[in-house]
Amino acid sequence: MAFVQNLPFISIILSLFAGPLSSILSGKKAKWINLAVITIIGCMSAAVLGFVLQSGKPYVYMMGHFPAPWGNEIRVGLLEASMALFFCVVMFLCMLGGSRERSLEVEEPKENLYYVMVNLLLSSLLALIYTNDLFTAYVFVEINTISACGLIMIRQNGRTIEAATRYMIMSLLGSGLFLLGICFLYDVTGHLLMSNIKDQVTLLSESGTYHIPLLVSLGLMSIGLAIKSALYPFHAWLPDAYGYSTLSSAAILSSLVSKGYIFLLVKIFYRVIGFDVVRDSKVINVLFVFGIIGMIIGSIDAIKESNIRRMIAYSSIAQIGYIYMGFGLGTTAGVIASVFHIVSHAATKALLFVAASGLTDASGDSTDFFDLTGAGYRNKLAGVAFTVGSLSMVGFPMFAGFISKLLFAQAGVESSHKMLMTLVALAISTVLNAVYFMKTVIRIYTPEWKAGIEKKNFTKVTAMQQPAKSVALVCFILLNLVLGLGSEPIIRLFENGLKMFA
16 A cells, blocks of 8 residues: 555544644644644645545455455545645635734634634534544544534634534534434444445345335434434524624534535435435435425525625525535536636635625625725725635626526436426525625715715725735635636546545
8 A cells, every 4th residue: 555545544533643742732732733733634635636636446444454354444536635735725825814803803812722723623624525424423423513613602702602502503413413323324224334235235236125214314413414414494593603703603504514415415415325226216206396485585684784794604504505506416417516616616605704804804704795886996905805705706707606597407407307497596596696696896986075974094904014915815816717717627526536436
């Protein structure tokens, strides 16, 4: 075995042990440890991606070299390696862009605890990406939940404590349903390793036995992960969790945490149950309907918001709906569109949160639309970045969001029974996206005197005054352009990765 094949396991262990290490360090040292760990793991993920690209096939890493069913396994292919690399890039930029806010909003004695949570969160995301064991996935789902709760409530005000409580209640409900699904599946198949479960499910499906328990198991796991990723109507916890937590927390939660659960659901569809079996069930029709409803309701709620951060949070509900709509189409093209949208939305949503923070910095720290009038002139880089993110969300050509919507439309055309509903939902959602995002862009580029309001003495913010945030914004803009203009090799990578996945 080549040494590079050990790197996924080392990545998980490195981030897992960085958490306890951060707890005994000062906040400043813990910060640098965290950034170093993310960077190292990103480099290792790039090396693993290169190795899998060169070999052209996935590989299984047996921890302790114990074979199934006694051992625990990591499985690595193109999709896993590319997603791990992407998650590291986005997390690094989120931490970089929110460094100023963390120093202001997180009490000094608790700074190191913040980095404990981030390191554990990264470890859990990597485990969800790589693991080939269903119960191990559940364990890290819970680690992910606890870490995310810590990131929300670290700010220590009434709204964040309430938001963290609601998040915990809904997440535990989702985790409970997910665990019940695993129990049913284990009872029927006698296995926890994903590949072994799939072999048994295939035999049971062909024989027609245990049809109802398999359907119940698939439904419970799908609903559990849908609750945790804020699919409508399980989204009530999301606006407060994203809207009132510190900037880095909001950016990471919106761009990565929910995507980890969705990626695990893709693994269940392909590697545990088998996509043919999933397609023959009616579960994907339920996901399709609620995905479309979420696309519309999330956008309507965003239009009614007057707080920019809560508006971006409600937008996430709509974007999660897109992903589940793609799954609900029941085609490979729909899943590829959803996987690309996981990446597209993660890059764009983090960009919007960091850019919105730059705009509020130039508006007396106010998140109200009224005070954001002309903010694009007071913080030019943040204004440009928010405009880029908004255009991407609307689906403007050149940006990542355009490719996502194009892929969803193409996938919808391939699905004859769901084509009309898909295309109509995409059109309505795009119009609604344009209403609230373009309204905000117009607001930040409308001079105060033109808006007929009294000029306020807000200070201008230059890129040099906030170098870390400026670097993060520039990198997010470039990432969005790469996904939009260089999408063809990325889509091909995902297509090949999905073939390896199965």
